[in-house]
Structure formats: C-alpha cells, structure tokens
Amino acid sequence: MTDHPTPTLISRYATGDDGVDDVTVWAVEAHLESCAGCRALLADAADPAARQLLDRVAVGIAAGLDAGPGPVRRRRLRRTGVAARLLPWLATTTALVVVAVLLEMVSGRMPSPVLLVAPLVPLLLVAAAWSRRTDPAWELIATVPRAGLPLLLRRTLAILTAVVPVLAVAGWWTGHSPALWLLPCLAFTAGALALGGLVGVDRAALGLAIAWSVGVITPSLVGQELPVVLQTRSWPGWALATVALSAVVLLRATDHSRLRADRS
C-alpha cells in the first residue's frame, strides 16, 4: 500500500472514533503493520492513559527479560561429534601409512609400499563414513533432504583433508612424486563414490580395496617390481580417471538420494 492514511484519520483510529467505518479501520490496521512512520504517528495520537499503560508494560517486559534465562550459548563445533566416531578409523589408516613408510625405509629393494597403499588410504574412512553399521543415526539420516550427494561429498572432503596431509608427509619422507600418491588416492575415492551409487558406497570402497590388493599389491610383492600403473609415466592416466569418475559422480547424483536401504 502506498497511500498513507492522514494524521487526522490515524488519531481518530487511535481514539476509537465511531465515525470511522470497519473497512477503513481494517485498511488502516493493515497499513500500520507495514509502515513504521505511521506507527510513530499512532503512538503520538494515543491518549495519555494508554501511553502510560504501554510504558508500564514495557518496563514489566524488560524486567521479565532480565530475570529470565539468558540465550543459550551455541557451540560452534557441534558437528565434531559426528566426526569423532571416525577417529579410530583415522588412527588405523595412519598406522597403515606409518608401517608402509617404515617398510620402505628398512628394505630398499622391494617396490615402494607407500605408493602401493596410497590408493587404499581414503577408502576405509569413506566406507566407515557412509555405512549403516558405523553410523548410529543412519536410519534418521536416510530420511533427511540433505542426505544424498551433498552430504556424501561433504564427508568425503572432510576425510580427504584429514588423510592427504598424512600421505603428503609419507610421500615427502620417502621422496615420491605427489602425482603418484595423490592422484591414485583421489581416483580411488571418486571411483568409490561413482560405483557407490549402484552398490552402496561402503561396499564399493571395500570392493575397490580388495581388487587393488589382489590385482596390484600381491603381484608386485611377488614379482618384487613396481607395477606399470604406478610408474612415473602413468600419471596422465590417473588424472584422466579422476576427472572422468568425478564427472560420473556428479552426473549420477540421484543414485545417492536413497542410502542403499532397498538392498539391505
């Protein structure tokens, strides 16, 4: 409404003048709700008794507010409670990397254990973060709008920020190029999410971990030779795989809207 009621009309409204008909009263009321200027006029137009009453009420409310409980302090880090359950898994993963580094230091001849385990490092945590068995609130999470790819990506990102520094230290210590430990690690994470849309993220992550162990780690330990896929010239392949699998994850976002309960 753009037309302001006249000051005369407002003062007649304030005093409850019988000459103002109902329709006008409603119009004035509707206008007053949205116009601070006219509300100020209304306050001036009110008779002294009413103003005294309003003052008394304001004082009473202020006293009640002072006596009542204060606003609740918000804890900023409340969501760390969700992450805390993954700490044992993070410890296990870190231990795995430490063992790999030690093995590499002790025996120089065998194929680099750090490079061999790097793709597996995030998988354990990704599986734990999105599994019905390890998430106590799983049944509730499965019904919320934020469940699905956005929440999955959020948790995956948190996991990567935790494990990539561990791998970085291990890679720097043993002198390997980041392309050979970071890219496989990212490619396998993206692969777990992409495959997870079909079979469930936890199953996909564990399946990939087993496939890598059986298909690459075992033969290279037996043959005492670093596999072709982990040699320096293979990094464009890993980069390509990471990009392609990430694209698949984003394109198949709706696969994650149900948390795989239909196969549970």
Next chain:
Amino acid sequence: MMRAVSAAETAPTTYAWTVHAENLAVRAGRRLAVNGLDLALGTGVHGLLGPNGAGKTTLMRALATVVKPAGGRLDLLGENVSGRADLRRVRRRLGYLPQHFGFYPRFTVREFVEYMAWLKEMPKADIPGAVQRAVDRVGLTDRADARMKTLSGGMVRRAGIAQAIVNDPELLLLDEPTVGLDPEQRLDFRELLRDIGSDSCVLVSTHLVEDVAVACTDVVLVHEGRLVWQGTTGQLAAQGGTGDAGDSAAERGYSALLRAHRERVAA
C-alpha cells in the same frame, strides 16, 4: 510459545491425500513385507495396528523414503516417490521417528535436535527457536543441555520425537513412539499428538490398542502386508462382540476384525 504462520502454510493443498498408496509392495530383506497395500490418509492422527510381522515397520520405512518400494505407486504430499524422483522437497516436510534410532552419544539433546534441523534444510535463522520449541513440546526443557548418553530410555524416545517434529512436518511418522514412556508422559504425548494432528497427517505405528483408542482419530489395520480395515476409532470399538478377546471395546474390535480376516483368507 507460538510461531508465526506464513502464507505458504495457509495456502490450499493441491492433492487429495497426504499419503496415497496403490498396490504398494515393499521388500524387507528378500521378503515382501508389504504386498499389494492400498492406503489413503489425510489430515488427522491415524493409528497403524497389526500383529507382529504384519509389515508395519516396513510400511513406515517406505513412507519415510528410507526404502524404495518394490512395486506399486506411492504418493506423499502430492509427489510420487516410488520412482527415481527427487525426494528433497518431500523430505523437507517429513518427520520420522524410527523404531530403533541411534544418535551420536556426545551430542546434547539440543545439539542433536539442531543437527537434525540442519539436515532437514531448515533456514538457519529459524533453527534455534524451532529447536527450543520442539524440546519444550516433548517436556525435555530442563534436560536440553544434557548429553544424550546420560538420558533414560524414555527421555531418548522424547528427544527422538523432538527431532521428528522440529520442522513442523506435514507428514509425521512415529514408529512405536510410546515405548519406554511412563503413564504420565504417555498422557502428555497423546495431547501432543492431538495438537499436531489438527493440521497435519500423523501416522502412529503401535501394538497397543489402548493408545490408538485414546489418541487417534482413525485406525488402519494391516495384516501380512495388506490393508485389512480402515475406519474411525468409534467404528473399531463397534466391531467387537462380547465373545471376542480383549479388555476394552477397541481391543475386542481389533481381535474381531483380525479373526474375520483370517477366516476370509482361510476360506
């Protein structure tokens, strides 16, 4: 504490039933726990009754969009959720208390309900007020800042109800909500149900006929994954004769309906 009502809430709905299932089939493991169920629910408090293994929990999980129906059609709040639909809009208007629900033990009640409100994509500015209101409504005000792991079973149940109602859902699904509540809390809970049921659709799964008789306006009776009977609480009480098992009219009605259904199936 009152809450301001927005224009979107008073807008007329464009669908006839909040829950509409046609020939619905839902799998629980390999078994079809819900098989060929037809159901239509509108505003009000509906009690879901049935013997153990009748498919109540499976039906609740399908309505809560946890499991995808194996067959048939399911519409919630006017949107089809049986296919590869986008569930976010429906899920925002949904409240669900599972039969067994887990929580993060380090959370306080307030943090737990806040986290659920965040997961339900509520506007950030509304969350603190809505959380306080939900906690007040279930009577946990003085334990709001206690950690979840220090609560008794009944209190955990009430915290679960608080997270279900925090977003003022239009469809509220409660699976065995009264387990662990003492008689007084049960009375409060019935009052809360009537309050919420005045403008939303509430489905309460229970095996306690007395809960349904007192707190619900309608009764849905399922057996072996199918709808056996649907009617008002008064009609349920009228079904039973003096020869039927049960201590109250509603219980006698319940056993009469089940017996009649079993005889029909056997014949």
